[in-house]
Amino acid sequence: MGKSKRNSPKPDSNRAQRLAQRRAAQEQTSAAVTRPFEGLAAxxxxxxxxxxxxxxxxxxxxxxxxxxxxxxxxxxxxxxxxxxxxxxxxxxxxxxxxxxxxxxxxxxxxxxxxxxxxxxxxxxxxxxxxxxxxxxxxxxxxxxxxxxxxxxxxxxxxxxxxxxxxxxxxxxxxxxxxxxxIMPSARLDLGPDSVGAAWWVDAGEKAHVRWVRPEDEDALMLALARVHATGGLHMGEGSRFAGSFRTHGLLVPVFDLDPELHPTEWEAPAREFGARLAGALASDEPMTSEERRSRDGLRSRQVTLR
Known part of the structure; x- marks a missing residue:
């Protein structure tokens, strides 16, 4: 006797259509461009x-x-x-x-x-x-x-x-x-020498800054860990680092903020954080044990958006 065909759906059945759609979606995901906007200043x-x-x-x-x-x-x-x-x-x-x-x-x-x-x-x-x-x-x-x-x-x-x-x-x-x-939003003006794009949004109970960064993910994660180990992973009073997400090949650190403050009031603290992060990115010192622990903790709070 031949093998049972019980699990082989008929070509025009609903199950066959669902399987075909699933395969097409999987092929599209696997073919997706990792960093689609690379090479553009914007x-x-x-x-x-x-x-x-x-x-x-x-x-x-x-x-x-x-x-x-x-x-x-x-x-x-x-x-x-x-x-x-x-x-x-x-x-x-x-x-x-x-x-x-x-x-x-x-x-x-x-x-x-x-x-x-x-x-x-x-x-x-x-x-x-x-x-x-x-x-x-x-x-x-x-x-x-x-x-x-x-x-x-x-x-x-x-x-x-x-x-x-x-x-x-x-x-x-x-x-x-x-x-x-719609949630009120604004792009923070951090000056001509700023890196990436920092966006403020008022989500109601709290506001956020989502800072899209262009650096290599591993280098940026190491720099964030260095800043965190020194207690500098924040944007001043009324803020805290919430985590990060990965999308279109870039890492986006996210900060929770006091929603009572106007977005322009976060620009100076964001510049100060940007300077701390730039210093950490420029460092080539070996990682300390505290920095390794910080990096592991930060990675555990990272998600990927599809």
Whole structure:
């Protein structure tokens, strides 16, 4: 007798479809680009916009050779979490979202494909999924890799509708619902010599700073351990180190903060912490036993975002 086929699902059965979907998801995860925005000056801000900033926009500087028929604005999320849309007007503007409903294995390629789509799409059209082609352009090929993002941080989603236009009731209700759920946020201004992107957010009972850092993860973890061992892993009174998470190939230290203070009041303490961390990064001294214990403890409080 042959082997039982009890565990082999029929090709068009529901179980077969679920297994195929699971395999496709696993293949996509394994093919995912570890550090999609590497090589871009705006890498840390792009990671922040993609992962946790609620509402922000920035006009992109496209590279020569891209058919720049219209201006392109990068945004955190667009209505319906579409990949892109072209807003009608005397001078149509393309909008591209970083937080898309349908995500591919390479966010950089997705955003690049959406940018190129805006250059030929008709005003009023929207793109649900970027569908980046294998081997196609990535963001580093489409925008100026040396340019920082000139960000505008919003505390609502009123920018979804052009100025002077009254939205229909359904759109107005959607904007109001999104506005009720948004958490106030701000990008800390730490000066021209600052490293990475430090973002403040008010989560209600407490506020946070999430500081996206560009350094090698092991080097940064060692530096954090050195600072922790000397009692300097904080942003001053009313703050504490909460842990860190890894996303898009970068490590993001997180600090809990007193929510009563305005975000600008955390800028000086953040600069002081940044100086302590820079000193630790520059050290090549052998690790002490206390620093090793600190590193092990910090790693136990680290998570990875997919």
């Amino acid at each position: 890498e840390c801000d792009l990671v922040a916009l993609r992962e946790f900033v609620p509402s922000a926009t920035a006009t992109l500087k496209l590279v020569p050779g891209v058919a720049a028929q219209r201006e392109v604005t990068l945004a955190t999320v667009l209505p319906g979490a579409v990949a892109a849309l072209v807003r009608a007007g005397d001078e149509p503007v393309g909008f591209v979202g970083t937080q898309m409903q349908f995500r591919g294995a390479d966010p950089s390629a997705d955003i690049a494909a959406a940018i190129l789509w805006t250059q030929s799409a008709e005003p009023g059209e929207s793109l649900n999924s970027a569908d980046a082609a294998d081997g196609g352009p990535r963001l580093v090929d489409v925008i100026d890799p040396g340019a920082d993002l000139e960000l505008t941080v919003h505390q609502d989603f009123d920018w979804w509708v052009p100025e002077g236009v009254t939205p229909d009731p359904q759109v107005a209700a959607t904007i109001e619902q999104a506005k009720q759920a």
